[in-house]
Amino acid sequence: MSTLIQLVLSGILIGSVYALMSIGLTLIFGVLRIVNFAHGEFLMIAMYGAWAFSNLFGLNPYMAATAIVPAMFLFGAVVYWLVISPALDKPHLVVVFATMALSIFLQNAALMAMTADLRDIPPIFNRSITIGSIFLKVELLLGFLITILCTVGLQWMIKKTYLGKAIRATVQDGEAAMLMGIPVPRIFLITFAGGSALVGLAACVMVPLFSVFPSVGLNFVLIAFVIVVLGGMGSIEGALLGGICVGVMQSLSGYYIAPAFGQMFFFVLFLLVMIFRPNGLLGQKGAAMIGMNE
Amino acid sequence: MRPFLRLSAMLASIMLATTMTARAQEPIRIGVLLPFTGPLAKNGIENWEAMQIARDMINERGGVNGRKIEYLQGDATTPNAAISETERLITKDGIKITTGSFASPIAIAVSQAAERHSVFHWETTGAAEVITHRGFKYTFQVGAPARKYGQAAVDFVFGDLAKRLNKPVTELKIALLWENRAFGKSVGDGIRAYSQTKGIKLVYDEGYDQTATDMTPIVQKLKDVTPDILIAISFPNDAILFQRKAKELDFNVNAFIGVSAGYSSPDLRDSIGDSVVGIFVADFPPKVNANVLKPDIKKVAEEFYKRYEAKMKRAPAGHAAAGFSAIWALFTEVLPKAKTYEPDELRDIALKLDLPEGSLVNGSGIKFTNLDVPDDPKGAGENLRASIGVWQWTKAGNEQVYPPELATHEAAMVPMPKWSNR
Numbered sequence: 001m002s003t004l005i006q007l008v009l010s011g012i013l014i015g016s017v018y019a020l021m022s023i024g025l026t027l028i029f030g031v032l033r034i035v036n037f038a039h040g041e042f043l044m045i046a047m048y049g050a051w052a053f054s055n056l057f058g059l060n061p062y063m064a065a066t067a068i069v070p071a072m073f074l075f076g077a078v079v080y081w082l083v084i085s086p087a088l089d090k091p092h093l094v095v096v097f098a099t100m101a102l103s104i105f106l107q108n109a110a111l112m113a114m115t116a117d118l119r120d121i122p123p124i125f126n127r128s129i130t131i132g133s134i135f136l137k138v139e140l141l142l143g144f145l146i147t148i149l150c151t152v153g154l155q156w157m158i159k160k161t162y163l164g165k166a167i168r169a170t171v172q173d174g175e176a177a178m179l180m181g182i183p184v185p186r187i188f189l190i191t192f193a194g195g196s197a198l199v200g201l202a203a204c205v206m207v208p209l210f211s212v213f214p215s216v217g218l219n220f221v222l223i224a225f226v227i228v229v230l231g232g233m234g235s236i237e238g239a240l241l242g243g244i245c246v247g248v249m250q251s252l253s254g255y256y257i258a259p260a261f262g263q264m265f266f267f268v269l270f271l272l273v274m275i276f277r278p279n280g281l282l283g284q285k286g287a288a289m290i291g292m293n294e
Numbered sequence: 295m296r297p298f299l300r301l302s303a304m305l306a307s308i309m310l311a312t313t314m315t316a317r318a319q320e321p322i323r324i325g326v327l328l329p330f331t332g333p334l335a336k337n338g339i340e341n342w343e344a345m346q347i348a349r350d351m352i353n354e355r356g357g358v359n360g361r362k363i364e365y366l367q368g369d370a371t372t373p374n375a376a377i378s379e380t381e382r383l384i385t386k387d388g389i390k391i392t393t394g395s396f397a398s399p400i401a402i403a404v405s406q407a408a409e410r411h412s413v414f415h416w417e418t419t420g421a422a423e424v425i426t427h428r429g430f431k432y433t434f435q436v437g438a439p440a441r442k443y444g445q446a447a448v449d450f451v452f453g454d455l456a457k458r459l460n461k462p463v464t465e466l467k468i469a470l471l472w473e474n475r476a477f478g479k480s481v482g483d484g485i486r487a488y489s490q491t492k493g494i495k496l497v498y499d500e501g502y503d504q505t506a507t508d509m510t511p512i513v514q515k516l517k518d519v520t521p522d523i524l525i526a527i528s529f530p531n532d533a534i535l536f537q538r539k540a541k542e543l544d545f546n547v548n549a550f551i552g553v554s555a556g557y558s559s560p561d562l563r564d565s566i567g568d569s570v571v572g573i574f575v576a577d578f579p580p581k582v583n584a585n586v587l588k589p590d591i592k593k594v595a596e597e598f599y600k601r602y603e604a605k606m607k608r609a610p611a612g613h614a615a616a617g618f619s620a621i622w623a624l625f626t627e628v629l630p631k632a633k634t635y636e637p638d639e640l641r642d643i644a645l646k647l648d649l650p651e652g653s654l655v656n657g658s659g660i661k662f663t664n665l666d667v668p669d670d671p672k673g674a675g676e677n678l679r680a681s682i683g684v685w686q687w688t689k690a691g692n693e694q695v696y697p698p699e700l701a702t703h704e705a706a707m708v709p710m711p712k713w714s715n716r
Contacts, residue, residue, distance in 0.1 A: 003514060006543075010510040018507075116333040118530055120565040128542050137542045210507070211534050211565060215333070219505045247508070254511025259502040260474050 002133045007251045013140040015247020016147040019240045020205060021220060022227040023150060024198035027191050029225070030234035031171055034084060034192065035092075037099040039224055040217020041106035042196055046072050046203030047212040048114060054121045054207070061121065062142070065204040069197045076196025080189050088188075103217075110214035118211040143205040150201065151240045158236065167191055171234070226270050232283020241281050245269065321357075321364035322635060325383035327394035327404045332371035334397055336561075337613060341396050341419065342367075344610060344618040347601045348625065351594070358629045370395055373403035380407035390414060390637055393621060396613065398422035398440070398477070405433040414637040414644075416628075418620035419578070419613045421554075423480075426663070429672035432637050434644050434662055436620035436654075437578060438680035440477075444485035447525050447551045447576040448492060450684040450696045455549050458708040459522060467497045469521035469547075471512065471528075471536075474501035478527040481553055485525060497521055504532050509539035516545055523549045528556035534565045541569065541713050548709035551576060551684065560611055563687070569716070570687040572707035578612030579683050580692055582657035582700040594622065595655040609691050612656075619654040627653075627660070649679070657681040657700045 021043060028036045036042075046068055053064035083102055087094045125138040158164035169177040170187045178184045210216065227246055231238025246266045253265035273281060326345060329338035349363045357363060366387055368379030376395065383389040384407070392408050393416045395401045401420020408415035409430045417425060417433060421440045425433065456463045468489070472482030479501065486499065498519045502512055513536070516524065524547045528536060533556030539545075551574040556562065558577040563570045581599065584592050598618050602610045610618070629635070631643045644662060651659040659679030667673030684696040686705060693703035 003518065007510065007514060010508070014508050014510070111332065115335060117336055118534065118561050118565055120534065122567065128544070130544075135543045209538075211531050213531065219507055223507070250508055251510050254508070255514055259500060259506065259512050259515075263503065 003255075006134050007255050008248055009134065009136065010140075011248030011251030012244050013136065013144050013247070014251070015244035016144040016240070017140065017202070017205060017209065017243075018220070018223055018227060018246055019243025020143065020147040020150060021199065021202040022224040022231075022239045022243055023147075023154065023236060024195040024202065025224045026228050026231070026234060026236055026239045027195035027198065030228050030232075030239075031167065032188060032191055032195075033171075034088075035096050035099065036084075036195075037096065037221070038079075038103040038106060039199065040219075040221030041103050041110075042072070042076070042199045042217075043203055043206075043220060044110060044212070044214065044217040045075070045106065046200040047207050047210075047216060048110065048119070049200070050204045050207040051119045051121060051212050055119075060124060061204045061207045065201055068200040068204055072200030072203075073193045073197035076193035077189060079196070080192040084192060085185075085189075107214050107217070114214065116213060118213050120211050121207055124208055137209075139205075139208045143209070146201070146205055147240065147243075150198070151236055154198075154236050163187075163190070223266075226266065230270055230273055230280055232280030235280065235282045238280055238282035245281070319361060321362040322391075322629065323364045323366055323387070323389060325368055325380070325387070325389040325392040326365045327368040327370040327376055327380055327383075327392055327400070328396055329371050329400060330367065330369045334371070334400075337559075337611075338370075338396050340606070340611060340614045341394075341617040343606060344598075344602060344614040345393075345418075345621050347598060347605070348618050348621045351597060351601075352622075352625045358625055359632075363625065368392075368394075370400045370404060373399050376400045376403035377407045380404050381411075384408070384411045384413055390635065391416065391624075391640065393418060393624065395420055396617075398425070401425050401435075405430060409433060412637055414640045416620065416624050416644075418617045426674060426676040427670060427672050429665065430674060432641055434675040434677070436623065436658070436660065436677050436680065437616045438658075438682040439676055440480055441484040441488075442680070442682045443553050443576050444481045444525075445488050446682045446684055446696070447553055447574075448485060448489050448494070450551065450574065450576065451494075451523060452492065453698075454696055454705055455523060455708060458705065459548055461522070464493060466494070466523060467519065467521045468494055469498035469516060469519060469524045470496050470500075471498070471516075471524065471526045472501050473504045473528055473532060475504060477555060478504075478529075481527045485553075502532070504529055506532060506535070509536050510543070512536070513539045513543050513545050516547075517543065521547055523547060523551065525551045525553065526557070527553045530556045530559045530561045530565075533557055533559075533562060537566050537569055544713050546710070546712045549574065550710060553577070554612075558612055560608065568689065571689055572710045573687045574684050574695070574705070575687070575692075576682070576684050578616040579656050579681055579694050579700055580610055580612045580615050580685060581702065582681070582683075582694050583702045586652045586657055586699055587655070588652055591653060591655060598622075598655060612685070615656045619656040619658060623649075623654050623660060651679055651681065654681075657683075 025039050028034050049068045050061045050064045053059050054061050083098050087098045128135040128137050166182045166187050170184050174184050227242040231242030249266045249269055328342050329335050353362050366383055368383050370376035370379055391414045395404045396419055398420045401417050405415045409432055415433045417435045419437045423439050426435045472478040554577045558575045628643050632639055645664050647660045649660040653659045658681040661678045663673050663676045665674045683700050685692045685694045694701050695705040
């Protein structure tokens, strides 16, 4: 029994970290409908940033977030301005290939600048928390907490603030929104950059857990896309639920069936959800067509 | 007219003589194929440093038969790049001897291209079995083939760990964990087969994907079977993830043996710090007990380690020491006996080599197979005396612990202290 509890808890904790990394993509892919294949590389760059901060200044990566998050906001804005915006009014595939090229470019730039060495920060907390025979890693618990706060905050922002309403309006009908006086191009820019900033936050949570290397993003980007679609395009609490589902699924199937099939099972779950609930777990009806979840 | 003719004849003979001495002093050019850029570059460059030290040492001693050694680099980042770079060195620069190439997939590609042009290829560290099982005439693999890594781990359990753990081998609980791509799977298969012939039954035997992001299920399962010894084949990233998860979930074993790759990489210490101390690694020996070396090689070894540490600020890993050992053997055992330096002649010399263990810096000897393996008519160029063994991470670096004749130290920390006491 304690094994099952351990597996489920570990799955929930690691799943919440996956979710945090996917929330940025929910904004970019789920809300704006921009297929950003370079999402993994955004994560990689932000992880290098967090690593550098804790290595050069001896800062704890959670403190480094105060610098990494705004830096990633700026980075996202620059990418939007240079790569995404010129491709937006062209056929949909142009964005796909533009971000794909960006992904390859960033990976190789990182390889040249940082080499293929693995980078790690020294452990922050030396012991796990133990409850009976259950072990919980402090860094993972912190990650879980940050994810919950982030989900709640973002949900409030989307529902209550003017910016949130403007984002929703822009996605529902761009032309009408423009007629109502909403600066649509600027809303796109802010949402894209905001998505990147969230990736920056995720990176700070992930640096104590995973090594950083140029292709680290590839290990996570597929999981992120699955989580966004699984949770329901554009739904932020859906991403949280999707992340936790993927984490628990990986953990249980790896134990009870075989670790080599861990990835296969969450894709089976993904297929089932797509067949029976094509809008995702929490997506509203027609979410696949337009966007926002109210 | 006559004095003029005589003078020109004299001049001509002087010119001929000078060109002949010039030819005698022309360097011997060797193509070095290594990953200098790309994801494998770190190990490639360590190998390159070791090879440069060998070149400098031989040139300072006057070269080979009075001729200096000169390297031409080929950047073998991927198997495709390896083929085109080897072709370039052979067809454009006229290279007749190639060496390298650190990783097996690259070694396979380089030797393929070299064989096509009948060029002599002296493989230093590529370990895949297939390198010497394609019926090639000009490829010689100086380092140990892949199956030996796993066998070294199992032999170590039999010859050493069982005694230290005070248990008969048949009662030891041994677990095997392998990453499920080419390298991990083939070494894992080898260990399973070899341990069966020795009568060992594995209590756990599972593969996992190298890009896995969560090791919880694996570690939890291992906790359930409580093995005495865990043998793991991993790459650096997953080795680090595994060690962290083992610490997080407080999974302890009496002895941990990593096989090459992730566990032998100096990156491991950079990443998990002193948590590496006590882990055993089955791999090329980084440094062996100097007493097994022939007296002249002992001096060469001392000089190599001194120069390497001065240059790189740390001791060489096993593959760098293997790279030096192999190339030094080429300089001192093969090339000096050559007259034409043509691949056919070099091949004959290589096949006649019969060097006992201790003839190379890392404790190896040399005796190549030559299409004479009874159960494999295509086996050629495999070194039957390549040394392989087990070393252990220590606070200061690493120490060779097995086999006893190569050991610099006795195996320590058996059983391994629990995480709570580390």
